[in-house]
Amino acid sequence: MTTPRTPSTQPRTPGGAGSGSRAAVLARVRAALRDVPATERPEDVPVSRDYRRSHLDDDPARRLAVLHENLVDYRASVHPATPGAVAATVARLLAERGSASCVVPPGLPEEWLAELGDGVEVLRDDPAGRPLGAERLDAVDAVLTGCAVAVAETGTIVLDASAGQGRRVLTLIPDHHVCVVRADQVVASVPQALAVLDPTRPLTWISGPSATSDIELDRVEGVHGPRRLDVILVHADGDAPPAP
Amino acid sequence: MPAFPTFPKAAREATGNAQLRHNLRKATGTIRGKRAAVVAELDDWAELRRAGKQIKERTLRHLDTYLEQVEAAVIAAGGTVHWAADAAEANRIVTDLVRATGERDVIKVKSMATQEIGLNEALAEAGITAYETDLAELIVQLGDDRPSHILVPAIHRNRSEVREIFRDRMGEWGRPAPDDLTDEPADLAAAARRHLRERFLSSKVAISGANFLVAETGTAVVVESEGNGRMCLTLPETLISVVGIEKIVPTWADLEVFLQLLPRSSTGERMNPYTSTWTGTTAADGAGDGPGTFHLVLLDNGRTDTLADTVGRQALRCIRCSACLNVCPVYERAGGHAYGSVYPGPIGAILTPQLRGTADPLDASLPYASSLCGACYEVCPVAIDIPEVLVHLRERVVQGDAEHPRAKGHLAERVAMRAARTLLDSPRLLGAAQRAGIATRRLHPGRLPGPGAAWTDTRDLPQFPDESFRDWWARRSAAGEGAPAAPAAPARPTPEAGQTPEAGNAPASGDTPSTTPTSAPEERK
Ligand code: SF4
Numbered sequence A: 001m002t003t004p005r006t007p008s009t010q011p012r013t014p015g016g017a018g019s020g021s022r023a024a025v026l027a028r029v030r031a032a033l034r035d036v037p038a039t040e041r042p043e044d045v046p047v048s049r050d051y052r053r054s055h056l057d058d059d060p061a062r063r064l065a066v067l068h069e070n071l072v073d074y075r076a077s078v079h080p081a082t083p084g085a086v087a088a089t090v091a092r093l094l095a096e097r098g099s100a101s102c103v104v105p106p107g108l109p110e111e112w113l114a115e116l117g118d119g120v121e122v123l124r125d126d127p128a129g130r131p132l133g134a135e136r137l138d139a140v141d142a143v144l145t146g147c148a149v150a151v152a153e154t155g156t157i158v159l160d161a162s163a164g165q166g167r168r169v170l171t172l173i174p175d176h177h178v179c180v181v182r183a184d185q186v187v188a189s190v191p192q193a194l195a196v197l198d199p200t201r202p203l204t205w206i207s208g209p210s211a212t213s214d215i216e217l218d219r220v221e222g223v224h225g226p227r228r229l230d231v232i233l234v235h236a237d238g239d240a241p242p243a244p
Numbered sequence B: 001m002p003a004f005p006t007f008p009k010a011a012r013e014a015t016g017n018a019q020l021r022h023n024l025r026k027a028t029g030t031i032r033g034k035r036a037a038v039v040a041e042l043d044d045w046a047e048l049r050r051a052g053k054q055i056k057e058r059t060l061r062h063l064d065t066y067l068e069q070v071e072a073a074v075i076a077a078g079g080t081v082h083w084a085a086d087a088a089e090a091n092r093i094v095t096d097l098v099r100a101t102g103e104r105d106v107i108k109v110k111s112m113a114t115q116e117i118g119l120n121e122a123l124a125e126a127g128i129t130a131y132e133t134d135l136a137e138l139i140v141q142l143g144d145d146r147p148s149h150i151l152v153p154a155i156h157r158n159r160s161e162v163r164e165i166f167r168d169r170m171g172e173w174g175r176p177a178p179d180d181l182t183d184e185p186a187d188l189a190a191a192a193r194r195h196l197r198e199r200f201l202s203s204k205v206a207i208s209g210a211n212f213l214v215a216e217t218g219t220a221v222v223v224e225s226e227g228n229g230r231m232c233l234t235l236p237e238t239l240i241s242v243v244g245i246e247k248i249v250p251t252w253a254d255l256e257v258f259l260q261l262l263p264r265s266s267t268g269e270r271m272n273p274y275t276s277t278w279t280g281t282t283a284a285d286g287a288g289d290g291p292g293t294f295h296l297v298l299l300d301n302g303r304t305d306t307l308a309d310t311v312g313r314q315a316l317r318c319i320r321c322s323a324c325l326n327v328c329p330v331y332e333r334a335g336g337h338a339y340g341s342v343y344p345g346p347i348g349a350i351l352t353p354q355l356r357g358t359a360d361p362l363d364a365s366l367p368y369a370s371s372l373c374g375a376c377y378e379v380c381p382v383a384i385d386i387p388e389v390l391v392h393l394r395e396r397v398v399q400g401d402a403e404h405p406r407a408k409g410h411l412a413e414r415v416a417m418r419a420a421r422t423l424l425d426s427p428r429l430l431g432a433a434q435r436a437g438i439a440t441r442r443l444h445p446g447r448l449p450g451p452g453a454a455w456t457d458t459r460d461l462p463q464f465p466d467e468s469f470r471d472w473w474a475r476r477s478a479a480g481e482g483a484p485a486a487p488a489a490p491a492r493p494t495p496e497a498g499q500t501p502e503a504g505n506a507p508a509s510g511d512t513p514s515t516t517p518t519s520a521p522e523e524r525k
Helices: A020-032 A060-073 A083-096 A134-138 A190-196 B007-015 B018-040 B045-061 B063-076 B087-101 B112-116 B119-125 B135-142 B159-173 B185-202 B228-234 B252-266 B303-308 B312-317 B323-327 B329-334 B345-356 B361-368 B375-379 B386-399 B411-425 B427-439 B450-457 B469-477
Strands: A077-081 A101-104 A121-124 A142-145 A149-151 A156-159 A176-182 A203-206 A228-234 B080-084 B105-108 B129-132 B205-208 B212-214 B219-224 B238-244 B274-279 B293-299
Touching (some): A020 B063, A020 B303, A077 A083, A149 A190, A190 B252, B007 B361, B018 B252, B018 B323, B018 B329, B063 B212, B087 B238, B105 B185, B112 B238, B119 B129, B135 B159, B135 B185, B159 B185, B185 B228, B212 B252, B228 B274, B312 B345, B312 B386, B323 B345, B329 B345, B345 B375, B345 B386
Parallel strands (some): A101 A121, A101 A142, A142 A176, A176 A228, B080 B293, B105 B129, B238 B293
Antiparallel strands (some): A156 A203, A203 B274
């Protein structure tokens, strides 16, 4: 290529100094688009939005059931619970997996920890004060969080690092992730999820535990992220637990 | 990049490799089936596909606007934006950025763009080691190998090969493989986990690509399965993302289309295990969540040349799902290495010659690496008419093209066509050539020498008949019929590239979606 340019690694602002290749690339883009009429605006290029906003009926019970089914299909474990039973379920899951230590983010409802026995060490992450280092987290067995939203159609849980979810690193390093999903956080579809999420927050979408199919296409769970994902699905008292 | 053989030569070697063919057949067949099942779950797939195509079309037709928009958004979110006209410049920018941190090691998320520009090699020259963290890329890197598939780059390796590579090479790169390593995939994955964990926890700089870049918000998106992407995007202090300028989507809401199209087309899942999005730096919220320094390198490297071709432009819609590879009969037999590019399969056959030009014989051979069966177009989630672009590029290769000076023309083919024209124009010469061909036919090799070799590498040379049609006609009419007419269908005098009888599935000309967005052809329903 023969385009003259000024090698520069300095931060550039639009139109600022040292923007050699910026100008060159933009000029090439404009030259390449000679066929586009000068009067055409982006909105003039049609985009039909006649795809569905959701593939499910607007039935909350059905939404929960589909979420449950799809989570299980992606080898997460799902545990329906009433609000009053969350603490007992958390304690049971940590015990079942032999998780002796558990990290929790700030803003997590205290009552979820109420039934943990003395055998479980609870570490509290304090991002503003003394955040836990990666090395420390590497020695922790489990993490307990809430979520921002869950997508039924795809079996996905989305974390946005707000209260009760914490920094992304918390759900990344420990091997066992227990995630509490309230029924009112469940949406049907990807379009509905994006509509309620804030793009300026760091988002992590999780669909089942870490997995790879790189060796002869055999699916293996847990290469680098948590190898176990337990989802506690909380429906309101009195509602029937969702059945897949 | 090493010098690659032309597609036909590489394909001939690959098709002789029974293990490779077996692995590929199994892989492509499995993924194909999963894809079909999850696509069938959505009864609005055709509408999603059309929207995906149209959003990308809108972006490409106004790419300058969106590039400026994404730049402003990233800067506003605390990031730094760099522009790279070509591979050398991108490599220089990244190398300088890494040097400025004082680090000698970087961890990498699998990224086609950084493979395209040969970043690892450039960093190595500068004394910086880049560690690939995707399991398949790790296998490729430890094995001194090249990726062969977009999605499953080490699919040409079987489990015992992987075990050998891990045992022999892991120790040179970091934590060695355990002595009792078996060839069970779970065991191999566990070895990779242990090998890479200390690397993740100690690295200060990560390099990634992005699947999407949202113009409106400056948000970058990485879609993955293993968690290595999350590791790279979360743990290091500095993140450098190298992103092709075609990866932009205009708005946050547009992701609703692509986050449905991509995983279902790619791995055949409703959603991939992990998707991470980040907007600039995350230091601003005080949580120290993710990189404190973020550099975005916007990469051209031939993309604007591709954009300039109103037919070929549609290749820039590609979201690298690899669905077209998995349905391609040529890819299934030849394997990814034969394409001599990080972009294999049907998309590679149209993207590589456009990004790199067709001056190189390998790149000029790529538009022929297809049967034009059209299966790739059927599965493409953004409806890229790959057969149309293939045919278009073949024209460019044959003729050379003043508009695209990088397309020098396919020399062997032009020579052959000229020879053929001379022969066909002269009944006397043609007759002599045919008779010479017949007389020497016992001596004919199975393969042609010289510039014709590429053609016979993937085809058997047709047998000459015992007698030419002209001679047969002349003999028959010698009985009193008078002078015979010139034969209508002469034997092919010089079999050459491009003269293959093809199943005609090329779309009608005039069906050029990228030039006429308002009169797009009917979508698959
Ligand atoms: S060309 Fe289409 S099918 Fe092929 S990788 Fe790109 S988006 Fe997927």
